Amino acid sequence: MRQIARRIAALAAAAALAASLAAPGAQALDTPARAAIVVDLTSGAVLLEKNADEPLPPASMSKLMTLNMVFEALEEGRLTLEDRFPVSEKAWKMGGSKMFVRVGDRIRVADLLMGVTVQSGNDACVVLAEGLAGTEEAFAEQMNRRAAEIGLTDSHFLNATGWPDEGHLMSVRDLARLAERIVTKFPEHYRHFSIREFTWEDITQRNRNPLLDLGLGVDGMKTGHTEAAGYGLTASAERDGRRIVMVVAGLDSVGQRKTEAEKIVGWAFREFRTGVLYAAGQPIVDAQVWVGDAPSVGLAPVSDVVVTTPFAQSDAVSARIVYDGPVPAPIAAGDVIAQLIVEAPEMPPVAYPLAATADVGPGGLLARVEAAARLLLRASASPDGAAE
Structure with a gap:
């Protein structure tokens, strides 16, 4: 042979x-983001990539892996939305973005998921991690094992939140893979990412995704920011049956993140066409x-x-x-x-x-x-x- x-x-x-696709020409796109990727999930085509395989601090975007672990436990029947997890002192003391849980409370998984997807609560992530694995450190080990199994080749987790910790890293390609996994395998849970606000302990917080209300077709995912990571966003959008995932990382400000993300999503739908x-x-x-x-x-x-x-x-x-x-x-x-x-x-x-x-x-x-x-x-x- x-x-x-x-x-x-x-x-x-x-x-x-x-x-059927012929139309005026597509324009190449540049971005000041340190790393970026756009994937058309309908076809699998990569429309844009910049430093896509470089492991970088992901900040809160790594909470997508924490959520993936929870979604898997729910799908496998090891966990239900009505299960309750206790709030430890460690979780209660977490800084940064918070759900504002109180030590000693026992909170439903359904509410904790809202605290993560809408409010980006670091405290909620720790409650979930401790509830599933006993300690956050043990949960991070589980995250790493699962990441290898699902093909995240440039990721390493040290915590459940994305809190700054040397060696806690993800590439934007891995974030795009993870986003695709959540969209396609857990559609009933993915809808939580589009909820505009959530109230807990009489504190109402708006969803931090800056693209949800811009009419772009964006219906999730997750923002991130630390001093080391800069400003980042993982987002997914759908128009006319065509879905994309976009990740940007390492931008300089909230305003630049919103502007760049809006520009990239619009470009992906405007300059490309998908067909059978x-x-x-x-x-x-x-x-x-x-x-x-x-x-x-x-x-x-x-x-x-x-x-x-x-x-x-x-x-x-x-x-x-x-x-x-x-x-x-x-x-x-x-x-x-x-x-x-x-x-x-x-x-x-x-x-x-x-x-x-x-x-x-x-x-x-x-x-x-x-x-x-x-x-x-x-x-x-x-x-x-x-x-x-």
């Missing part, structure tokens, strides 16, 4: 998609079969092939199919035997698995004879008489 990479130029479907190139199950090409009861088998995407392109380069979408071929029989319908690599200018390539559309059984005597004949013809055609 040898690697066969067939480039399919000007695919009919790609051309159709390009025609191929539907799941739609055969797009045949793969050669080796010694089977059929000479070829159709290949179709396992899921919709959704492509994001800049408006100006929409007509330059191309694709190539890569597989080790001919593919030996037997083959079962649904077996993944190839990849569709979709490429567009200024965008990283995205790979989609392609599966066989039919069963192909092993060939009989005639198929084996024909395969042997093809090998002999290939050998005789090569300059040195040896098979490739």
